[in-house]
Amino acid sequence: MVTGPFLILAALILVGAVAAVRMRNLVHCVLAVAVVFVGLAAAYLQLGAQFVGWAQMLIYVGAVAILLVFAVLLTRGGEVPERALFSPGWHWGVTIGAAVFALLAWAIRQSPAAHPPPAAPVQVTVEQIGTALMTHDVLALEVTGLLLTAALIGAVIIAMNDGGPQ
Amino acid sequence: MSGVDQLFVQLKHWALARCAGILPEAWQPLVSLLLSIIPLLVIFPTLFAAMVWMERKGLGRIQNRYGPNRVGPFGLLQPAADGIKALIKEDIVPRAADRVVHWLAPVLLVTTAFTVYAVLPFGRNMVVVDLEAGLLFFFAVGTVAELVVFMAGWSSRNKYALLGAMRAVAQMISYEIPLVLSTVTVVMIAGTLSLPQIVLAQSPASGWWPAWFVFTPWGAAGFVLFLIAANAEANRSPFDLPEGESEIIAGYFIEYSGFKFALFFLGEYLSLFAVSALGVTLFLGGWHAPYVVGEWVPSWVWFFLKLLAVLALFIWTRGTLPRLRQDQLMNFAWKFMIPMTLINVVIAALWHWIGSGPVRWLVCSALVIGAYSLLGRGLMRAGRWMPRTYRFAE
Amino acid sequence: MTPLAGYLLLAAVLFCIGLAAALTRRNAIVVLIGIELMLNAANLNFIAFWQFGAHPAPVTGIMFALFAIGIAAAEAAVGLALVIAVYRHYRTTNMDEINELQG
Known part of the structure; x- marks a missing residue:
């Protein structure tokens, strides 16, 4: 039972995450990761964890994103366009990421713990x-x-x- | 409950009952929410217009001049004239600007400023949503403003805008800590994060001493600290360095014009109203009268009277105090505000622990005054008069 | 697919995006962003299991997530301080140019 709100949130989070690691300008990366944080806070709210959702918002958007912004500006990351975004061995990193995802997806599919009987919220x-x-x-x-x-x-x-x- | 007190609540129920006949059942919560939100979307921009007029008149009087007096009687239509001017001005976006972020910043600012009103109780039974963690919600949503300010300053590609934005973010982060810590005392004593519950904890008692939290040693200290921190959060004089016209020509919204500039202006005032309303809710008893005899006045009248009084205090402060320097600002936050609020938390805990009786009054008042004089003197000594040296641009 | 599996898959994708970023990007700040994404993915798992899984004590999942958020804040502060210190020394935040320890 995958619902509409969940799909919207998941799309927001994933688009934000991909943007955060793919953008050329570091400030855009930070703003995209802030979108991910907000999306996750909304996901927590949807899961009924109100307190954690607001705490996520307060700490990640209010503190961590601001810290990232300061770090970017103090290292002049917002000005200099980088020549190459990725390390020379980037295909290894992507392979490892894909392999880990395949493993996790297989585990989620197989594990009985991921498919519990519906319980009261x-x-x-x-x-x-x-x-x-x-x-x-x-x-x-x-x-x-x-x-x-x-x-x-x-x-x-x-x-x-x-x-x-x- | 008198009829006038619940007038708006009754009106909403009446309208909801009307809609029930027309709309399907599933739309009921949405309609109910809309009926709660729309009055806020009307009242607070109106209050914004009134506040701008009051502020310009008040500042004018403080500075020995008349203030606006040309448009309408007593210049009352001045805000309308300002609004029309902002709307018909050309909307300029710098060529180098990051267009998306530049556009997004004012929109986000006003949206978040409106969002925090959801948890504020404006009268008996008059709150949009009674969140269990309402106070946390207020700060969590309010914190987005910091990122928005940065977005505005950075996307303008202007050195003054960036400087102003960095000043503003550093200041808002530094003063957010005392702001939150000063409210922690109230949470400790009231035992809840829900704002309507906090108001109920200040219901007038039968005694001669009002039950508002400001009428306790920790509450008085907390209220003053809260107001100072709120003043800094709102970037208002004497903490208006991020917007100092004479040094960085209006700071992070320098590259905004026309309607977007008006949105920034609106957003700033909306967050000022929100934080003032929070102060009223936490320390001044919310919509409660100080005594039982005062309860015949409708609760929302009490609330807005207190809100206007706090806003008048802000105007008065703005007209009276000179702007701080950046190092003075940071020293004040980290060497006075934060230790003082931390001590205040301990004092509130003592207040709760001692129980009742005159002993706790004596102990807590002595601690507040002692801490204030110690910290204040420490700060003064650090800032001893030094021979000033001037540097000129070469 | 149960809701729990949906959230777990979302967290897995998020984790792998973070992992790939931490492994491939050259800029230290983006590497830190990747690490933050991984931490957040773990947090999402905690909350999802708390809501849908079997739970002996009702607040344990919440507590875990809260402490993880607090510790992530400390991690971000120290990590970014390191980035700034490295930048001061080498005038770059490019990880591939900071290889003095390789000898």
């Missing part, structure tokens, strides 16, 4: 998520907080201009 309230974050998953939450702090400090130190070789 799950509903999770924001309150349940909050409770789980503060009780069962509190350790993971703390570790994520620590990781994010470390990443923040690390990113600042790596990107800091230390007057090294220019």
